[in-house]
Amino acid sequence: MTHAEDFSGDGKQRVKTVWISDVxxxxxxxxxxxxxxxxxxxxxxxxxxxxDIIDGWKLRSGVYWPQAHTNVIRRILxxxxxxTEVVYVTGNHDEFLRRYGALMLGNIQLVDxxxxxxxxxxxxLVIHGDQFDVITRYHRWLAFLGDSAYELTLVLNRWLNHWRERWGYGYWSLSAYLKHKVKGAVNFISDFEQAIAHDCEKRGFDGVVCGHIHHAEIRQIGAVTYHNCGDWVESCTALIEHWDGAIELYRMHEPEQHAINKPLAVLEDC
Known part of the structure; x- marks a missing residue:
């Protein structure tokens, strides 16, 4: 079946697989x-x-961990x-976990x-994708610099959308605009997608599920179906596999975001 089915008892939608990245x-x-x-x-x-579920890079410079972040961990547990079988595929921001590769903790598995x-x-192939990012692999100082620049755009984005909301306009993403309009960013995304698709084809995979570049997409690249989960910093996207094997790109739309009108400080049924 292609549609999610209701769980009897708790009303949850039961699906075969969910992928999320870059939280x-x-x-x-x-x-x-x-x-x-x-x-x-x-x-x-x-x-x-x-x-990139936990941002180890940021936690090195200071701890920011509100209740909402704990709630996500509690939900997963x-x-x-x-x-639910949980498979944690490590990324570059949570690379501190890579030393514990192939670790099993009950129903949770840690892998590269x-x-x-x-x-x-x-x-x-399910992989974060930083292995195909030349900057992350060979120019770590530049990766840290780029991460700081991205954080700056997020701060500007929050300020900009605060005023847009006050004036009655909807959400608009500055960083997404830059990704689509700046030639270097567009070329970087294209090169990343081509590199990971080429490796998958060489290794005999039919497709890939990755993250890393915060750009959600499903498209065909040669013989390989490329799936990117996106992120939970701006786009709020995930990939969902239904019972017939069809994979859809889920995107939380603005009305759904507005419906969450207060922080989930207490999750009563955890």
Missing amino acids: HLGTRGCKADYLAQFLKTYQPDRLYLVG TLSKRG EYAHITADGRKL
Whole structure:
């Protein structure tokens, strides 16, 4: 079946697989309230955390960890307790976990990459994707500089959208605009997508699920189906596999975000 089915008893939508990436818990830009609400809605058989879930880079310089970020962790642990298999694929911002590769903690598995078989028999490589980012791999100082610049755009974005909201306008993403309009950023995304698709084809995969570049997308690149989860800093996106193997890109729309009108400080049914 292509549609999510209701769980009897708790009303959650049961799906085969959910992928999320680039949550960046521990940063002010993380939209943890929205993610907690999303995780409250779905009950997947398997949940992939596709890297940069916890932002170890940011936590080195100071601890920012509100209750909403704890609520996300509690949601994930609750899903695991209720039978969801959780696969944590490490990324560059949570690379401190890579020393514990192939670790099993109950129903939670920690890996650097994973081979996922869809319901219709396709073999997908699940990987964060920083391994295909030349800047992250070979110019770490430049990666840190770029991360700081991205944080600055998020601060400007919050300020800009505060005033847009006061004047009755909807949300508008400055960083997404720059990604689509600045030639260097567009070329970087294209090069990243081509590199990861080429590696997957060479290794015999039918497709890839990744994150890293905060640009949610599903598209065909040659013989490989490219899936990117996006992020929970701006776009609030995820990938969902239904029971027939079809994968859809979920995007939390602005009305849904406005419906969450207060922080999820207490999650009563965790």
